[in-house]
Amino acid sequence: PFLKNVFAHPTFRSASAPTTFVDKHTELFEILPDKDPERKVLRYVAETTVNGFPGLDHNRPRIYTANTIEPAKDIVLPSDLVTAKDVLDSKGPRGVVDWLKQQDKVLLTDTTMRDAHQSLFATRLRTKDMAAIATDVQNALPNLFSSEMWGGATFDTAYRFLGEDPWERLRILREKMPRTLTQMLFRGSNAVGYQNYPDNVLQEFIKLAATNGMDVFRIFDSLNWLPQMEKSIQYVRDNNKLAEVAMAYTGDILDTSRTKYNLKYYTDFAQELVDAGAHIIAIKDMAGLLKPEAAYQLVSALKDTVDVPIHLHTHDTTGNGVYTYARAVDAGVDIIDVAMSAFSGATSQPSMGAVYYSLSGNKRQPEVNVDAANKINDYWTSVRPYYRDFASATSSTQTDIFEVEMPGGQYSNLQQQAQALRLGDRWSDIKKMYVTVNKMFGDIIKVTPSSKVVGDMTLFMIQNDLTPEKVLAEGQTIDFPQSVVDFFAGDLGQPVGGFPKELQSVVLKGRKSITVRPGALSEPVDFAQQEATLARKLKRQPTPEEVISYILYPKVFLDYVAKFDNFGPMTLLDTPTFFQGMRIGERVDVQLGTGKTAIFQLEEIGEPSAKGIRTLYFDVNGTPLEVDVQDAS
Numbered sequence: 125p126f127l128k129n130v131f132a133h134p135t136f137r138s139a140s141a142p143t144t145f146v147d148k149h150t151e152l153f154e155i156l157p158d159k160d161p162e163r164k165v166l167r168y169v170a171e172t173t174v175n176g177f178p179g180l181d182h183n184r185p186r187i188y189t190a191n192t193i194e195p196a197k198d199i200v201l202p203s204d205l206v207t208a209k210d211v212l213d214s215k216g217p218r219g220v221v222d223w224l225k226q227q228d229k230v231l232l233t234d235t236t237m238r239d240a241h242q243s244l245f246a247t248r249l250r251t252k253d254m255a256a257i258a259t260d261v262q263n264a265l266p267n268l269f270s271s272e273m274w275g276g277a278t279f280d281t282a283y284r285f286l287g288e289d290p291w292e293r294l295r296i297l298r299e300k301m302p303r304t305l306t307q308m309l310f311r312g313s314n315a316v317g318y319q320n321y322p323d324n325v326l327q328e329f330i331k332l333a334a335t336n337g338m339d340v341f342r343i344f345d346s347l348n349w350l351p352q353m354e355k356s357i358q359y360v361r362d363n364n365k366l367a368e369v370a371m372a373y374t375g376d377i378l379d380t381s382r383t384k385y386n387l388k389y390y391t392d393f394a395q396e397l398v399d400a401g402a403h404i405i406a407i408k409d410m411a412g413l414l415k416p417e418a419a420y421q422l423v424s425a426l427k428d429t430v431d432v433p434i435h436l437h438t439h440d441t442t443g444n445g446v447y448t449y450a451r452a453v454d455a456g457v458d459i460i461d462v463a464m465s466a467f468s469g470a471t472s473q474p475s476m477g478a479v480y481y482s483l484s485g486n487k488r489q490p491e492v493n494v495d496a497a498n499k500i501n502d503y504w505t506s507v508r509p510y511y512r513d514f515a516s517a518t519s520s521t522q523t524d525i526f527e528v529e530m531p532g533g534q535y536s537n538l539q540q541q542a543q544a545l546r547l548g549d550r551w552s553d554i555k556k557m558y559v560t561v562n563k564m565f566g567d568i569i570k571v572t573p574s575s576k577v578v579g580d581m582t583l584f585m586i587q588n589d590l591t592p593e594k595v596l597a598e599g600q601t602i603d604f605p606q607s608v609v610d611f612f613a614g615d616l617g618q619p620v621g622g623f624p625k626e627l628q629s630v631v632l633k634g635r636k637s638i639t640v641r642p643g644a645l646s647e648p649v650d651f652a653q654q655e656a657t658l659a660r661k662l663k664r665q666p667t668p669e670e671v672i673s674y675i676l677y678p679k680v681f682l683d684y685v686a687k688f689d690n691f692g693p694m695t696l697l698d699t700p701t702f703f704q705g706m707r708i709g710e711r712v713d714v715q716l717g718t719g720k721t722a723i724f725q726l727e728e729i730g731e732p733s734a735k736g737i738r739t740l741y742f743d744v745n746g747t748p749l750e751v752d753v754q755d756a757s
C-alpha cells in the first residue's frame with residue numbers, strides 16, 4: 125500500500141503531466157518501507173478517515189480541528205513548599221501518615237485523569253491530552269494530596285480502544301509530575317481486571333506499578349471481603365508505598381430499616397482494614413449514595429474508631445456531592461476526591477472549584493491557588509469536546525440512583541451495552557431490574573466487577589423476559605451468563621452475609637462453590653514460561669510489563685501489539701484526528717518522537733474500486749504519498 129507509484133499519482137493519472145513530470149519526480153520510483161512510523165501513522169489516519177473510529181457513528185457531525193488551549197507557561201511551584209510526594213520520598217509511607225495527621229485543612233485528590241473520564245466518557249482520555257498538562261497540574265496544585273491518574277478501567281481501555289500502552293502513560297506522567305503523589309485504583313485480587321488473579325500476579329503487578337512510578341494504591345474488593353485485599357495490602361507495603369484501603373459504601377446508614385450495612389458494619393470493617401495494614405482508609409462511595417448527614421455520622425464514627433487518615437471518594441450522580449463533602453469536612457475527613465470543573469459533576473466527582481468555594485469561611489477550606497487552577501481548567505475545558513461522542517446520554521443529576529445504587533462508572537457503560545442489544549429505549553426498565561437483581565442476589569456491594577455481574581444479569585433478565593419467580597421455577601433450564609455462574613461459584617469471593625442458597629443452587633446446577641479465597645486455590649503463574657510464550661509470539665524478548673499485561677489480558681494485549689505493528693505510534697496524533705481522521709484539504713502536524721515533525725495534507729479521496737478499495741492521496745512533508753483503504757461501508 126505504500127508503494128509510491130508513479131502510475132497512481134493524480135497528476136500523472138490526470139494525463140496532464142508534462143513530459144518532464146517523471147524526470148522531476150524521481151522519488152516516485154522508490155519503494156518506501158512500511159516500517160517507517162510516519163507511514164504507519166498515515167495508514168491509521170487513512171483508515172480512520174474512510175471507516176471512522178470503531179464504535180463511533182461515522183455520520184455524526186465532527187469536530188475537525190484541534191483547538192486545545194495550550195497550558196500556561198508561567199505556572200511555577202512555590203520553592204519553599206513541601207508536597208505530599210516530597211514527604212513520601214523522604215520519610216516513607218509512615219511519614220506521609222504522620223504528615224496527614226498534622227494538616228489542619230482538608231486535602232484534595234484530583235481524579236481528572238482517571239475516575240472523571242472513566243465516569244463521564246467511557247475511560248477514553250488519551251495520554252497525549254494528559255501529558256500536555258501534567259507538569260502544570262503539579263505546579264498549579266502543589267497542595268494536592270495526589271493525582272489519581274491510573275488503574276481501574278483505564279488499564280485495559282488504553283490497550284483496547286486507544287492503541288496505547290498504559291505503562292507508558294504511567295512513566296510519562298511520573299516524569300512530568302515528579303512532585304505530585306500518583307494514585308491508582310486497584311481492585312484487590314481482581315487487580316485491574318474483572319476476575320480473580322493468582323497471588324504472584326498481584327505481587328508482580330504491584331511491584332512493577334511501584335517501580336514505574338505509582339505511589340498510592342487505593343485497594344478495594346468488589347464485595348468488601350477482606351481476604352481478597354490482604355495480599356495486595358502486604359505487597360504495597362513491601363514496596364514501601366501507601367496502602368489506602370477502601371470500604372465500598374452501599375445502602376444508607378440513615379435508614380434504620382436496612383440493617384446489613386449500618387454504621388457498626390463500617391466501623392468494624394475499618395478496624396479490620398487497619399489491622400490488616402491500611403495506611404489510610406478510603407470510603408468509596410462509587411454510586412453517590414452517601415448523603416450529607418450520613419457522611420457526617422460515618423466520618424465521625426470512623427474518627428472515633430481508627431487512628432488513620434480518612435479519604436472520602438464520591439460521585440456526584442445524585443447531586444449531593446458538595447454538601448456531602450462539606451459535612452464530611454466538619455466531621456474531620458482528611459482528604460476528599462474532586463475533579464477539575466470541566467470534568468466534574470453528574471457521574472464524575474464534584475468540582476474542585478465548587479468544593480473550594482462552598483467551604484469559604486470554613487477553617488478547613490482547602491488551599492487552592494484559584495488563578496492557577498482556573499488555567500488548568502481552561503485547558504480541560506478545551507479538551508473535553510473531543511470526547512463528547514463517548515459521553516453518557518444522561519449528563520444530569522439522577523436522584524433515582526439512591527434507589528438503583530448503580531456506580532457512576534457503570535452508568536454510561538451499561539447504557540452503551542443496552543444500546544448495543546437494542547434495549548436502549550428500555551433504560552428505565554433496566555434500572556428497575558437492576559434493583560430487583562440486587563435483591564435476588566441478597567443485597568450485595570455493587571462495584572467493579574460485582575456491579576458487572578448485576579448488570580449482566582439485569583440485561584439477561586430483560587432480554588429473556590424473566591422475573592425472580594421464573595428464575596427460581598425454571599432456572600434448571602436457563603443458561604445463565606458466565607459472570608453470574610462464576611459469581612455464585614465464589615470466584616469473586618464471598619458477599620456480606622453469604623449467597624442466597626436457593627438461587628445459588630439453581631444457577632450452579634451442581635457445580636461446586638468455594639468459600640475460601642479463590643487465590644488460595646489458584647496455582648501461581650509460571651512467569652518464565654509465560655515470558656517464553658510471549659517471546660515466541662512477539663519474535664523478541666518482552667519486557668516484564670509486557671509479560672504481566674499479557675497474563676492479565678492475553679487477547680487484548682496481543683490485539684494491541686498487532687494494531688501497533690500496523691499503525692505505529694497513533695498516540696502522537698492530536699485527538700480530533702485520532703478519532704475522526706482528516707478531510708480533504710486539511711493539514712495535520714505530527715510531532716514524531718525523534719524531534720521530527722511530519723506534515724500530513726490530505727489531497728484527495730478516490731472513488732472505491734470494484735472491490736471497495738479507496739485510494740487516499742496525501743502530501744507528506746512535500747512528497748506525494750498514497751494509501752489504499754478497504755471501505756467497510
Ligand code: 3PY
Pocket residue numbers: 239242275276277309311410531533571572
Ligand atoms: C473501577 O473499578 O474501575 C471503579 O472505578 C470502581 O468504582
Ligand code: ZN
Pocket residue numbers: 239409410437438439532533
Ligand atoms: Zn469512583
